[in-house]
Amino acid sequence: MSTAPHRNTTATNDRIAGTPAEGPGHPSRRGLWSMAFTELWERYSFYGLQGILSFYLLYTVADGGLALDPAVAAGIVGAYGGAVYLSQILGAWLGDRLVSPQRMVLYGAVVIMAGHLLLAFWPGLPGLGAGLVCIVLGTGALKTNITSIVGFVLDENPDARHRDAGFSYFYMAINIGAVVGPLTTGLAQNELGFHYGFGLAAIGMAGALVQYTASMKHLPERARTVNNPLPANRRPLAALVALAFLAAVGAAVATGLLRAENLATVVTIASLVTAAAYFLTMTTSSAVSRDERRRVLGYLPLFLASGVYFGFLFQKFTAISILITERIDLKIGGWTFPVAWITTVSPLAAVLITPLIARAWNRLGERQPGPVAKVAIGLTQIGCAYLFLLILSEATGDAEIPLILILLFMMAAGSSEVFVGPIGLSLATRIGPEKFRSQMVGLNFLTLALGSSLAGLLGQLFTAIDNASYFTLTAVCGIGIGAALLAARRPVGRLLGAGLER
Template sequence: MKNTPHRTTTTVDRETGGAPAEVPEPSFRRSLVSMAFTELWERYSFYGLQGILSFYLLYALHDGGLALAPAVATGIVGAYGGAVYLSQILGAWLGDRLISPQNMVLYGAVVITAGHLVLAFAPGLTGLGVGLVCIVLGTGALKTNITSIVGFVLDQHQDERYRDAGFSYFYMAINIGAVVGPLTTGLAQNEVGFHFGFGLAATGMGAALVQYIASMKKLPERARTINNPLPAGRRPLVALAALAALAAIGGAVAFGLLRAENLSTVVTIAALVAAAVYFLTMTTSSSVSRDERRRILGYLPLFLASGVYFGFLFQKFTAISVLITERIDLHIGDWTFPVAWVTTVSPLAAVLITPLIARMWKTLGDRQPGPVVKVAIGLIQIGCAYLFLLIISEATGKADIPLALVLLFMMMAGSSEVFVGPIGLSLATRIGPETFRSQMVGLNFLTLALGSSLAGLLGQLFTAIDNASYFTVTAVCGIGIGLVLLATRRPVGRLLRSGLEG
């Protein structure tokens, strides 16, 4: 009986312009699945922690929490989330200039694991600070570089239509981790305490590390290559700059300039400054072509709109967490519904709808809406979700809001993410300049940094004004920005397609 040859995909060596190379289809799929499972476990640990972090800061001491004021707690959570994504700019730069993406992911996974272990075993504010700093630094090293590796894997496939679908399934793995993480850590926190929940997050990160080490040898050669090596003569200058930055941060903390109350403001400003620097650097670089420059300019309105979108979405960890502790009755008979499970409904909705949306994109093919329209749909949907929350908040007056209605709001808001998150990932790896590919992915993750820190600021605003005014502003902004994107979809779309058509 004859052996059936493997189906292959074709890729061209972009460095040498050589002849197409044959890539076995099973190898392509294994690499993609391996990266997806690594990301699933990393996100399990990240969201497993984030699902209970707000409540750890808000809950009273006798309930195992730190009893911080709501404005302080939301500021810390927002700043932490923003710093996690902001640090990915540094990780992207290191993955381009000093250390290969493959090794950056490995080192990041080790540091994240250490951070979760500190949170699990070191109580109080000291353990919280050390653990969160480790997770911020480790995630910065891992996230953009693993996304770049997925892009390298997908580059091996000759059919460009698989790209959005491939990233949609990768994003589904992210959301599976985002669902299972808080479900398990939330149950552990509810039954035996916060630090047991932190311990489960550490276990998940350990699984991610094992999964990644097992798959390293099967990754594309580009994952082991430093794309744009930093000249040896400039490395001492970079080391001095890093030391100066650490000294500045330490001085700001010592002199009280950097406090829990203003952390979200500082991180928001840092995210905007970093984004401005990246846009200016890429658009003025001599190595960037005219078409690449036009695509970067076309990405700017989507960057800003996505940052606002994630600010609204990540309020589940700030303003909505405060709302849950103040106005939601979690008791079902003699059992208390785990508080982290409420926010878990959001990524669960995204997981359930992703296969349907991915199949729809593949079926529509060239007839599917462009990225501008997809992001607009996401913004309008999340704006409508906050309009729904406004209605039920006002209808119940000062009474508790029924748990079922809040869960429905979470479904509406969470399912909108499939129109924004995976589209941004796919777009960043497709339109980025060749010499700034990893850093373009890092710029895309800045939308999450901006969104997380903005969610912290919005959470502080939520504690200062009435619910009706707050939800009205949020709903109007979401729907309004979405409509503006729809109105400008043609000129922005033309910029994004510059040099990619034909």
């Protein structure tokens, strides 16, 4: 069976419409929804942890936290988020060269669940470190490979006219998990303590593992094969490189070069260097055609803009979390509003708006904005959300900010994600060079690595300057980059569509 994707089955560039037009029992639809529910439970566990992690680091020991300095806490959270997505480059490479995507997803799910169990049952900094490392490694194995499998499912169906729609609903499953996870773990943390919340995240990951193992037999054959096997004579060299990297990291920690305070900086640099290496590899490889090379080059400005976008979005786990602990009154009568529920409003807004936006793209047809314009809209919207926060901060001075207003900010910022997240996923599986399909998905996830670590750096900046200056900077950057991208949408769009059927 050929492993080449059926290019004639893809949708027009960045079209979002209805779901694929097959019946409810069609294998393509069954495979898509199986992967969507697996991803929902995995995201439940990931964001269930993410929703309470910042506050676990910031809260006092008496409140069940670790009482870390806010700048240190922001750096750790940003570095952790960045490392989660950075590790997906390794997972994508392994899924392309050594282990089938199907097996990579299975192994990753097991390791992630082990990480959540460590956090639940091993209190303090040692449990935190061990648990987060497991989650980083497991998520690296799972995320890019499950996204590639979704691409294989959509390629398999000859009637799949609307690729972006499939990914929009897959992305909606991600956001449903991102909503339900913090709602439940946040309530558990609020009523029982942080480690009960971590335990719920472990249960969610167990759900993902059960869902996935039950659906493995329905996956396309391509999910069970290694796309570009690494020659046997090069495997010892790969093992030596891996060992050398681990030794270097261990030495950096032992000598104090790698510390909690500079983790976000290190991960940001690593994300940029890794992205540069991948762009260079794909644009210079003899296995990449001229049109494929042009598409990769066209993706470069979107990569950078998306990295900045996610840096602003993920501040809900760094700068905004610090703002919440310092200036938001969580008391409602005699009850304390669960702090994790505030950040949950962001993905909830994205979930609620996704069907409306997908329907709008369907009605607009060929008149809808292209992928570059959509990302520009997302950046401009989140810039305006920070402009609202600037006005709010100035209007309240040093007083507490009403809870309802920070929830409105979260809605405005979170709903902008529908213009960026699913578009990147769809583009990565469509425009990537034939020999770098999984790794192109990994490159797309590097925007999240860059954004997460950038959010850590921004959180540290938030602790060093006044609120007005900080929110002015983020608002101006978001709106300005969005406007620049909108102005360049036509030439960049031509590069992205090079060699693809309209």
